[in-house]
Amino acid sequence: MKFEKVIKGHIVAPNEDFLGEIGINSGKISEISKTTGVLEGEDVHDYGENFVFPGFIDAHVHCYSNPNEGIKQASFAAAKGGITTFLDMPYDLPVPVANAEVLNKKIAIINKESVVDIALWGTIPKENGTKVIDELADAGVAAFKLSTFETDPYRFPRIADADILEAMKKTAERDLVIAFHAENDELLTRYIEEAQTNNQLKPIYHNLTRPPVTETTAVIKLLDMASWTNAKLHIVHVSHGRSLDYINWFKQQGTNVTAETCYNYLLLTTEDLKKHGPKAKINPPLRQPQEVAELEGYLLDDSIDFITSDHAPWQKADKSIGDDDIFKAKSGTPGLEIMIPLLFDYLIRSKELSVSHFADLLALAPAKRFNLLHKGSIELGKDADITVINNNTAWEIDENNFLSVSDISPYHGHQVNNQIEATFVRGQMVYSAEVGVNERATGRFVKPNE
Numbered sequence: 001m002k003f004e005k006v007i008k009g010h011i012v013a014p015n016e017d018f019l020g021e022i023g024i025n026s027g028k029i030s031e032i033s034k035t036t037g038v039l040e041g042e043d044v045h046d047y048g049e050n051f052v053f054p055g056f057i058d059a060h061v062h063c064y065s066n067p068n069e070g071i072k073q074a075s076f077a078a079a080k081g082g083i084t085t086f087l088d089m090p091y092d093l094p095v096p097v098a099n100a101e102v103l104n105k106k107i108a109i110i111n112k113e114s115v116v117d118i119a120l121w122g123t124i125p126k127e128n129g130t131k132v133i134d135e136l137a138d139a140g141v142a143a144f145k146l147s148t149f150e151t152d153p154y155r156f157p158r159i160a161d162a163d164i165l166e167a168m169k170k171t172a173e174r175d176l177v178i179a180f181h182a183e184n185d186e187l188l189t190r191y192i193e194e195a196q197t198n199n200q201l202k203p204i205y206h207n208l209t210r211p212p213v214t215e216t217t218a219v220i221k222l223l224d225m226a227s228w229t230n231a232k233l234h235i236v237h238v239s240h241g242r243s244l245d246y247i248n249w250f251k252q253q254g255t256n257v258t259a260e261t262c263y264n265y266l267l268l269t270t271e272d273l274k275k276h277g278p279k280a281k282i283n284p285p286l287r288q289p290q291e292v293a294e295l296e297g298y299l300l301d302d303s304i305d306f307i308t309s310d311h312a313p314w315q316k317a318d319k320s321i322g323d324d325d326i327f328k329a330k331s332g333t334p335g336l337e338i339m340i341p342l343l344f345d346y347l348i349r350s351k352e353l354s355v356s357h358f359a360d361l362l363a364l365a366p367a368k369r370f371n372l373l374h375k376g377s378i379e380l381g382k383d384a385d386i387t388v389i390n391n392n393t394a395w396e397i398d399e400n401n402f403l404s405v406s407d408i409s410p411y412h413g414h415q416v417n418n419q420i421e422a423t424f425v426r427g428q429m430v431y432s433a434e435v436g437v438n439e440r441a442t443g444r445f446v447k448p449n450e
């Protein structure tokens, strides 16, 4: 029998990798051969000894923090970066995803404009917010995101403790993850006011006004609340090992909790904040070199469930307003198109992590946590979402050449020693290094448990 498509290369499956072939029919993985020269196809892509990974999943993306980006551009950036599915955050400008009507509009845009698959986060309004949980769950959100820190009172509010407890109970009833931006609003508001009063406006004050205690006190409160409510808790962008000590202790007691860190917290330190200023401003902040080394230990110890980009597509003007006052710059960096190549160099080349372990951290674990049943691994019956990585090439990151509208990056000028050779979503080639993005490819909205 001939398959519609056959992909050959060094295949990365759960717990094993081998030179082999994947047979694809109707966008699904229909056959896996552990030797080559076996499967026949109408359309054969032979990648030699290049790595054929499951399509990577980025569970933390902010397409509409900067509306100049939106779904279409972010999906092009994702395709180029080897991300076949991402979960877009709900804190959209101008209107957050806090009711079913807004969600349905966003789903329609995804089905029309995206070249990769996208699942969506929902959130709740600041006041009496928990009543929207059922309608958003019915309409297909993959999870809920709330914050203990107020970035914006309407779009990205701080949620009061009583509402957090209620939201935890309601999301648990719907078997959905509830995730938190965990920073202690009261502490860091005070520290920032003090720094501003004393004219302490240099980049390093972004770190000094958000010491680890501003994260850990928020994390431990949420863990305790989750243990009382049986919530499926997830802590986004964990920046410090102490948070993971607490998370792991509660995990051992049976609390249903997972944690992610972002690529920036592994690859950059306060030295980069001093050097690059606003470009390296993210929340929580970059940590001291010693703390970053400790965080790496937790990752290699399997104490971190997965890694995300926290893609925030800011442009030069959003950052340069903070050149003389770090508190004025927007927080966040773009990540969709550079995270996987950067992490491949760091984890596989430098730390000798196995390719299967890499695929777990960046595809299988998020797929499992958010119940994306057809995603996350090269296994029979799953969607043929595939990312091919060429490990024998070098290029330099240029912030002026992103497909994202973002044109700032603390990695500008950094040499990368591998590249995304091709990206397939449900069997469609959506990107190749040779041709670029296939703008005719069709991405879809992905619902959990379907």
Ligand SMILES: [Zn+2]
Binding pocket: 060, 062, 089, 310
């Ligand atoms: Zn974020």
